[in-house]
Structure formats: structure tokens, C-alpha cells
Amino acid sequence: MAAMVWLLFPLITGICAVVWAVYAQRPRRGDLWGDSTRYARMRDTLGRSLAEQGRLQPR
DSSP, X not given: OHHXXXXXXXXXXXXXXXXXXHXXXXXXXXXXXXXXXXXXXXXXXXXXXXXXXXXXXXX
């Protein structure tokens, strides 16, 4: 009977892996316009901060 209990571990692990794989492959609802707007804002902000760093004088 103890051997049968040990065989349950791979079975449970396999079931959990299948459940996770199904969950990971679910279709994602993405807000494409919102994502692109946030990306553009971040790119502009980082571009400005890098330009400001270039104006700083080294000590």
C-alpha cells in the first residue's frame, strides 16, 4: 500500500502540470492601445532623463 501512495506523487504532479499549462496558454485580453501609449510615455520619459544626464557636468 505504501508503494501505491508513492505512485500518487507523480500522478498529482502531472495533473498540476497540465492544469498550469492550460492556465498559462489561456488567451490574454490585452489593451493594445493602452500598452502602446504607456510604452511611448516611458520611452519619452527615459529619453528626457538621459538627455538631462548628458547636460550634467562631471566633478
